Amino acid sequence: MQSRSAPTLDDVARAAGVSTATVSRCLNTPDRVVESTRQKVMQAVEALGYTPNFGARVMAAKRTFTIGAIIPTMENAIFARGLQAFQEALRERGYTLLVSSSAYRPDVEEEQVRSLVARGADGLLLIGHDRDPAIYDYLNQQKVPVMIAWTFSEAEHRPSIGFDNRASMEALATEVLKLGHRRIGVISGITKGNDRARQRVEGICNALENSGLDPDSLTISETTYGIESGAEALDKLLEKDPHLTAVICGNDVLAAGALRRARERGIDVPGQLSITGFDDIELARIVVPALTTVHVPHREMGRKAASGLIDMVENKNAGTRTELATEIMMRGSLGPAPKLRDQADRSDADAGNSAER
Amino acid sequence: MQSRSAPTLDDVARAAGVSTATVSRCLNTPDRVVESTRQKVMQAVEALGYTPNFGARVMAAKRTFTIGAIIPTMENAIFARGLQAFQEALRERGYTLLVSSSAYRPDVEEEQVRSLVARGADGLLLIGHDRDPAIYDYLNQQKVPVMIAWTFSEAEHRPSIGFDNRASMEALATEVLKLGHRRIGVISGITKGNDRARQRVEGICNALENSGLDPDSLTISETTYGIESGAEALDKLLEKDPHLTAVICGNDVLAAGALRRARERGIDVPGQLSITGFDDIELARIVVPALTTVHVPHREMGRKAASGLIDMVENKNAGTRTELATEIMMRGSLGPAPKLRDQADRSDADAGNSAER
């Protein structure tokens, strides 16, 4: 009935008895073609099972209605959720999303930027500002608009949407301090090449300074993303300072790991040790006790990133910067510091609940 | 210095003083070009910041070293993890992965299949067998190899890699029955268009039949993916039958939701009610009590899917079918049925533990 390989515009044109231009118009600007012709053409398209070849289309038209996104990892629920919203918003406007994950590796990310651009992405969504300036130069030269998400900083002037990681974490840390905690541990994500992780740590330091405390008194452990990593990080922290009364974690996943390990070690949370997270993913409300954390409006961020990026792609503007508000969610994992412990410099024998109040 | 828009092969050729063919060869088959020329060319490439245009390359060469994957949702940790492994394996072999998520919508999935193919994907990874045959016809016509993952069934003959959802769930349900449970509830994902969800439910029914029980005695609730959905589903189930002693969930996320709701309602797990999951994602070990669930070798599946698909793409074979083993993880959320309840047809007042043994 038909040739073995994929039908082309030409095949359709021949089958419908029109020119390729007409077929193309039927597909792209149907109103510029008369009803009867359109029907013939559509029938041929249908019959042959024709699908336009994107490569060719990209080359000829310079527009693909495709947006690329590169995220550090797919395993992070928060990106997943925001991205889902991003994709939905794109779809509504007729764009398709292509996603790549860089596994937190800058070299992989660069490769993927090029790959996505070469494939004709009309615009790119990237996470965080931190990356080789050469990448921005390249994007600039290729005239591909970029939206930076998941972070907002006064210091950066690229189009972006996100929240102030530093200020949000500072606010949370301030609450921790208010509850009397002084021996504080921090479990942070890897800060190298990750402005969000770095700013969160900075936020904690700021909070300490504002309270007249020395940021160097913090016990910090950096680790990779993952529940297990969080658990191990808690071990390391407690090894360095067994008297910690609070552990501030860079995200909910690390916090969940720390929490699990605390339970495994028989440490009462928040009685003996308070633990906080960041992001407010569903996990935060599943664990026991529920995590005190910073709520981030993922879906709103995803949606707004989409509309902002599309506006840039369609030349409506040069890109805007939007700051989103976060909110501290007070839940069970954060409690007042166990005051007496510090004074009594508990010995190993002092395992039970002391009677002093 | 140079034109404002992206440099082309032609620009490079001119800058290096060679023909476009030579430049192309330098990039694709460096050994067919003499060292000195190659250096000149590479310098020009470097100087101009040249990147090949994929669209053009696809058109001319018919190979892209790109694999596409379409998953139902990015919010599901299990896909995320398997996909991460898939991507890593692809990278090692020089392929790039492009991901789309269909939000469990067949129409969206179809659109994305076409989109990915049109963009020159050399092969596709799809989840589950269930989909419009027209899609398979299309893929066939376009000669794009497809690997089906996350499911394995004797009945399907397409290249695939996965585990037997039905048998795995049957094994788990059998354990539940062994512990004496007879009033069993099921929280399933949406089964329409989702062979995995459907087969899991079938597995439960099989287990009942094998024990001489009537599958119709199951109280089943279907719901969307998500922790909150799991929680609500438990409410519905208990409304239909307050005397359930076990709830088998289609995946860990639903189970986590059910577990949370049970806690909220003051139901003791597993004392009063046992709950099981499926997938064994990290979440399963975080919740209290930890979930009894079916362990799925995500990473292995991802890796093998990659090598299998690449073999097909490179015409090494027509595609193989691989079945992976699963393993039941017995943990705290599953316990023996509270035997006395059934006999005593507990009244509302019968809330405490009765003394009879």
Next chain:
DNA sequence: TGAGAGTATGTAAGCGCTTACAATTGACGT
């Protein structure tokens, strides 16, 4: 009835790249 306006369609020139084939070059053997 014919000029003019407007609409529908066709023609053909690329878009940037790969690759079959042709041309050039140089080394080697006789």
Next chain:
DNA sequence: ACGTCAATTGTAAGCGCTTACATACTCTCA
């Protein structure tokens, strides 16, 4: 010194599509 052969490079024909421009109609209105 000349023919042969292999290695290197160049030439040019597409790949499938869009779109500016040209052409062919149809319909008005004077």
